[in-house]
Amino acid sequence: MAGALTRVLPEQRDLQVIEVTTKSVACDGGGGPLGHPLTYYEVGAEGFATCGYCGKKFIRKD
Numbered sequence: 528m529a530g531a532l533t534r535v536l537p538e539q540r541d542l543q544v545i546e547v548t549t550k551s552v553a554c555d556g557g558g559g560p561l562g563h564p565l566t567y568y569e570v571g572a573e574g575f576a577t578c579g580y581c582g583k584k585f586i587r588k589d
């Protein structure tokens with residue numbers, strides 16, 4: 528799924544760590560009143576990315 532994008536789902540709102548299988552992730556905090564502006568991150572060579580708004584950590588899982 529090269530080029531695919533993982534989007535945080537509403538049911539993942541309370542998770543602090545989310546495993547993803549794509550390089551690109553989009554986080555809005557899970558949406559709703561507790562969410563934040565949709566922001567895109569790249570899970571690059573380090574293997575993880577942290578959302579600057581809500582602090583969720585996205586870990587690349589191959």
Ligand SMILES: [Zn+2]
Binds near residue numbers: 554556563578579
């Ligand atoms: Zn976020």
